Amino acid sequence: MSPRPAVRPGGRSARVQRSVHAAVQELQAEHGRTGLTVPLIAARAGVTPSTVYRRWGDLQELLADVAVEHLRPDEPPADLGSLREDLEHWAAAFLEEMSSPAGRAYIRDALAGDPDGSNAGQCSAYAVEQVETILARAAQRGEHVPGTDVVMDHVVAPMMYRVLFRPGLLDAQYARDLVATVFYRLMPLP
Amino acid sequence: MSPRPAVRPGGRSARVQRSVHAAVQELQAEHGRTGLTVPLIAARAGVTPSTVYRRWGDLQELLADVAVEHLRPDEPPADLGSLREDLEHWAAAFLEEMSSPAGRAYIRDALAGDPDGSNAGQCSAYAVEQVETILARAAQRGEHVPGTDVVMDHVVAPMMYRVLFRPGLLDAQYARDLVATVFYRLMPLP
DNA sequence: CCACGACACGCAATTCCTTTGCGTTAAGGT
DNA sequence: ACCTTAACGCAAAGGAATTGCGTGTCGTGG
Structure with missing residues (x-):
């Protein structure tokens, strides 16, 4: 790859x-x-x-290759004891990394030198993997968990959209608010 | 610009x-x-x-300039008589355009040749403008309307995220489902 | 363990893109 | 209608991208 x-x-x-x-x-x-x-x-x-x-x-594809390698998470998400805490903590850290100038540059590089979309797909695969780790752990505890795609669509996607298209207005609170929306509005009740 | x-x-x-x-x-x-x-x-x-x-x-910035011009909506969203219909119709058309190979290429060009983020900001500004037109019309009718950012975060952002990072799994039904989620879960009740 | 086939790399020449200085032309304001 | 200033054309120089050929190295099968 x-x-x-x-x-x-x-x-x-x-x-x-x-x-x-x-x-x-x-x-x-x-x-x-x-x-x-x-x-x-x-x-x-x-x-x-x-x-x-x-x-x-060419240079673009080389930079894309380096960017994807750099965007690979180096460790599994922290286990804080509850789904809510795990998601909030991970989302805030994810946003922090992605919204930095360096993070934005890496994302843009990964998207730019990407003829077939495999690099971008790899990036989202990393996020899916991290989210699923958190969800699987919560399910193991017996918590009710949302679907992976709910988290991807309504937590990860809004953050990435703002990172790429609406710079500014980004802070850790935004990540927590998105997680809260999943909990109070989008998660099926037991 | x-x-x-x-x-x-x-x-x-x-x-x-x-x-x-x-x-x-x-x-x-x-x-x-x-x-x-x-x-x-x-x-x-x-x-x-x-x-x-x-x-x-350079070539990248030229392509970005052309892409942004091409991504500018050429007409206001259709007025079908209700907020639900207007949003569903616009979201489906937006997704149709953005998920095409040409659309994806334009988005990537706009992001790639974009040192300061102004091109990308312009793209989201176009979408914001279209959404606000729809919401304002609905408010005029006396309908209850969600905030612009709710639509951007939970309709536009998920579509764009999938277009860029998760190609495949994209159809008009997905757009309608996202609008339905806004209506049934995310919109403040009267 | 050794030999063979295949791939990746170095080297160098060629082609093309990119940059830059200078003179000319055209737009906008007075 | 003139004057100032910005944008363009031209051409030369510098640098990046491409390619053919020979050599070294990796992986594999005998």
């Missing part, structure tokens, strides 16, 4: 991939995204530009 | 802008987006590439 066909998972190919990804993150931190070119990245990574072009196609 | 500073609204500048926009749409229809380059567009438009670079900066 990472680069084009992702063949040859070990050895030199893997080294090149790690090196290039690291170069992208370093240069992005140094020069910002303006002035970020394939030859520059290749030089930092210690490879030739043609290697990058052959593996990733 | 259209190009950079949009000074000199008439005469030659306006002709160049129209010509370039038309060239983009023609070439996009002919060759698709691959193989779409600034020199190609400039040649079709009858201008030199440097003119395009100076006005739009």
